[in-house]
Amino acid sequence: MFHRDTWAEVDLDAIFHNVASLRSFLPKETAIMAVVKANAYGHGDAQVAKTALEAGASHLAVAFLDEALALRQKGMHAPILVLGATRPEDVDLAAEKRIALTVFQQEWLEEAKQHHQSGLPVLFHLKMDTGMGRLGVKEEEETKRIVAMIDAYPHFLLEGVYTHFATADEINTDYFSFQYETFLRMLEWLPYRPKWVHCGNSATSLRFPTKVFNIVRFGIAMYGLSPSLAIKPYLPFTLKEAFSLHSRVVHVKRLLPGEKVSYGATYTAEQEEWVGTVPIGYADGWIRKLQNFHVLVNGEKVPIIGRICMDQLMIRLPSYVPIGTKVTLIGQQADEKITMDEVAQYLDTINYEIPCTISYRVPRIFLRNKSIMEVRNAVLDGNNV
Numbered sequence: 001m002f003h004r005d006t007w008a009e010v011d012l013d014a015i016f017h018n019v020a021s022l023r024s025f026l027p028k029e030t031a032i033m034a035v036v037k038a039n040a041y042g043h044g045d046a047q048v049a050k051t052a053l054e055a056g057a058s059h060l061a062v063a064f065l066d067e068a069l070a071l072r073q074k075g076m077h078a079p080i081l082v083l084g085a086t087r088p089e090d091v092d093l094a095a096e097k098r099i100a101l102t103v104f105q106q107e108w109l110e111e112a113k114q115h116h117q118s119g120l121p122v123l124f125h126l127k128m129d130t131g132m133g134r135l136g137v138k139e140e141e142e143t144k145r146i147v148a149m150i151d152a153y154p155h156f157l158l159e160g161v162y163t164h165f166a167t168a169d170e171i172n173t174d175y176f177s178f179q180y181e182t183f184l185r186m187l188e189w190l191p192y193r194p195k196w197v198h199c200g201n202s203a204t205s206l207r208f209p210t211k212v213f214n215i216v217r218f219g220i221a222m223y224g225l226s227p228s229l230a231i232k233p234y235l236p237f238t239l240k241e242a243f244s245l246h247s248r249v250v251h252v253k254r255l256l257p258g259e260k261v262s263y264g265a266t267y268t269a270e271q272e273e274w275v276g277t278v279p280i281g282y283a284d285g286w287i288r289k290l291q292n293f294h295v296l297v298n299g300e301k302v303p304i305i306g307r308i309c310m311d312q313l314m315i316r317l318p319s320y321v322p323i324g325t326k327v328t329l330i331g332q333q334a335d336e337k338i339t340m341d342e343v344a345q346y347l348d349t350i351n352y353e354i355p356c357t358i359s360y361r362v363p364r365i366f367l368r369n370k371s372i373m374e375v376r377n378a379v380l381d382g383n384n385v
């Protein structure tokens with residue numbers, strides 16, 4: 001359990017709904033890879049992975065090897081792809097745990113071959129850079145050499161090839177089309193089509209379901225969040241937001257005119273005011289720039305006043321409320337709600353960033369069929385994830 005009244009709720013029914021909706025939306029021969037990197041965008045890696053696999057996903061994707069190893073440690077046996085770079089010396093560790101790696105450099109492959117002692121098969125997905133400008137091969141010669149090296153070495157298997165789009169979530173599809181055409185051209189460099197060919201993130205899967213080849217990499221929309229505000233009105237099915245964030249008032253006081261609140265004494269009461277203290281702060285990921293944004297108390301929006309502290313923040317209440325009154329920072333109370341998009345917009349960022357930065361200090365309560373399945377408290381678990 002946990003011993004501070006601040007927590008996140010992850011509604012696994014929403015995760016299930018979002019994946020099951022995509023499952024029935026996509027052509028039946030198109031598989032789903034659930035992107036659960038960054039602790040499933042802050043939602044809880046193993047719990048989201050399990051739910052996604054139940055709802056029709058068959059693969060998992062993470063950012064780097066440790067995230068894949070953590071899923072294996074938590075009993076996940078599904079195929080996992082590491083989307084980012086891996087050290088060549090870790091190739092045997094990946095092979096032992098049957099974790100597929102992304103390859104995109106010939107030198108890397110040569111080093112990995114030197115380090116490969118286990119005799120176990122290593123699964124690779126070749127990444128092609130069609131215009132994201134991050135990772136991936138760009139040249140035909142290097143591409144051919146990489147594939148030839150893999151094919152020439154019996155323990156290396158090329159099971160996939162993929163690319164990533166930079167603008168799939170934008171209304172204008174010019175650059176998307178350029179990347180898609182480039183991918184088609186680059187695929188011609190291969191002597192054969194590997195088993196898995198993929199290019200689709202959430203936006204591509206939802207907008208261009210016939211352009212995703214045979215597996216999609218489903219991230220943000222699995223969490224019930226639109227890949228961008230621009231395409232939100234055009235999504236093919238309803239997404240259900242899985243993440244909510246709550247706390248409880250731990251102190252309430254009346255301020256007289258002229259009295260101050262928080263560091264720097266930057267806030268001055270202009271009249272007699274009720275002020276509540278809430279045990280969440282920037283060390284929990286509720287960063288200082290959220291000062292003057294609002295939270296929900298008794299179904300009403302109330303402002304965060306004064307500077308946000310490391311562990312606490314203050315709110316101005318319309319009237320006295322008892323200690324223990326629930327505060328909702330992301331989510332719904334009565335007919336008021338604060339969405340992930342609203343928090344992101346206030347911070348001039350994107351919805352992806354918000355749940356990822358709600359830190360290990362905030363326990364995650366996992367709900368299924370409206371009942372608590374599990375509580376994950378990284379402060380007590382000691383692994384701080």
Ligand SMILES: Cc1ncc(COP(=O)(O)O)c(CNc2conc2O)c1O
Nearest residue numbers: 035083164201202217218219220227352
């Ligand atoms: C290679 C790759 N594939 C799939 C996804 C899933 O995309 P989606 O969440 O839009 O469905 C990501 C997300 N990567 C990132 C999302 O935000 N910053 C990123 O680097 C990615 O980097």
